[in-house]
Structure formats: C-alpha cells, structure tokens
Amino acid sequence: MVVHSLFASTFRRMFPTMKLSVSGCDSDALYYILLDVVPVDNKRYRYIYNKSSWLTAGKAEPAPRNRLYMHPDSPFTGEQLLKQVISFEKAKLTNNEVDKTGHLILNSMHKYQPRIHIVKRPRDSPIEQLKIEKNPFAKGFRDPSGRSPEYDL
Structure with missing residues (x-):
C-alpha cells in the first residue's frame, strides 16, 4: 500500500478494504482483532503520471507513532470468527500526527504494509x-x- 496523496479532508478510508477469514480458533474464547500499518522501507516516493509509475524520491520522513486500530465489533467469540469474514471497512487513515480520534497515522508518499493482530482474551x-x-x-x-x-x- 502506498499512501499517495495528501489527505484533503481530515481522514480517508483505506482502499482496498482489508478483509480476512480466520480459522483455528477456540469457539468459546474471546478474541480482539487489531490492525496496524508499518513502513515497508525507508524511502519516500513520487508518482510520475506520464509513465504511470512510482519512483524513489529520497529518504523517508521519520515514521509517525505506530497506532493500533481495534475492530469496532471486538471482542469476537471464536465461533463468530469461524463463521464470518472480518472487514476493516471503517478503518480510517490520516497524516495528522496529533490525531486523537483513533485513525491510523501515515506519512504521505511512503509505502506501508498492513498487519493484523489476533489476541485471545483469557x-x-x-x-x-x-x-x-x-x-x-x-x-x-x-x-x-x-x-x-x-x-x-
């Protein structure tokens, strides 16, 4: 995922939407599903329109603090996880480093890799x-x- 533009509004939804199916859960246990994004490399990119390609444009800016986004329907029972597809369609992205609303904070023109965390609650x-x-x-x-x-x- 490359964050390729400045955010015109205060946030944007992630596209494409992150969806996952889970298997191997204890059906009686409770699980929290979390999402975060980590930088892929330490480079900044720019888009060349006439070539329709991304080029390296220098060294990356310091990464913003890493923030976990908890799925709004968490906690799930293991039985729920086994039966349904989990979608992060409500996850929002921002480049505002002082955001206090729980959005994922990214730098523009940098590559990121989304990660999913599944935490079993004892x-x-x-x-x-x-x-x-x-x-x-x-x-x-x-x-x-x-x-x-x-x-x-």
Whole structure:
C-alpha cells in the first residue's frame, strides 16, 4: 500500500478494504482483532503520471507513532470468527500526527504494509477475578444470578 496523496479532508478510508477469514480458533474464547500499518522501507516516493509509475524520491520522513486500530465489533467469540469474514471497512487513515480520534497515522508518499493482530482474551484470569472481588461496585459480577438477594422484590 502506498499512501499517495495528501489527505484533503481530515481522514480517508483505506482502499482496498482489508478483509480476512480466520480459522483455528477456540469457539468459546474471546478474541480482539487489531490492525496496524508499518513502513515497508525507508524511502519516500513520487508518482510520475506520464509513465504511470512510482519512483524513489529520497529518504523517508521519520515514521509517525505506530497506532493500533481495534475492530469496532471486538471482542469476537471464536465461533463468530469461524463463521464470518472480518472487514476493516471503517478503518480510517490520516497524516495528522496529533490525531486523537483513533485513525491510523501515515506519512504521505511512503509505502506501508498492513498487519493484523489476533489476541485471545483469557477468561477469568486471576487478576480479573481479584479486581471483581476487591471492587465494591462489582456486586453483579460476584453474584451468579446477577442480582443481590437483598434487592429481590
């Protein structure tokens, strides 16, 4: 993927859209799907219209901070991942380095490689259980019925 123009508005959607199918998941586990982009090389490019080609135009600018874009439907169950195609059609790109809206930050006229990260969330980890036990506002998590007996009508 080459980011080939300055962004006229504050963001652009990625084209072509990133889509993936996942296999080999535990159907009961929860998974987060994340996307990021990394520079392919340390070069800057320019497009030659009359030749319809890209040429090296010098050394790359310093890479912006790497940002992960979490799929808006995350977390997925393993069963959901096995049944559907995951699309990153809502992922947006920007060259604004002070962007605070979660868009992927890129430099114009540089080549990038998209990467997908699939992170399995452990269920009921010891730390999560400790947080629930110590949090005075987590009564609904401690009581299996979801309601404390003193509030029954």
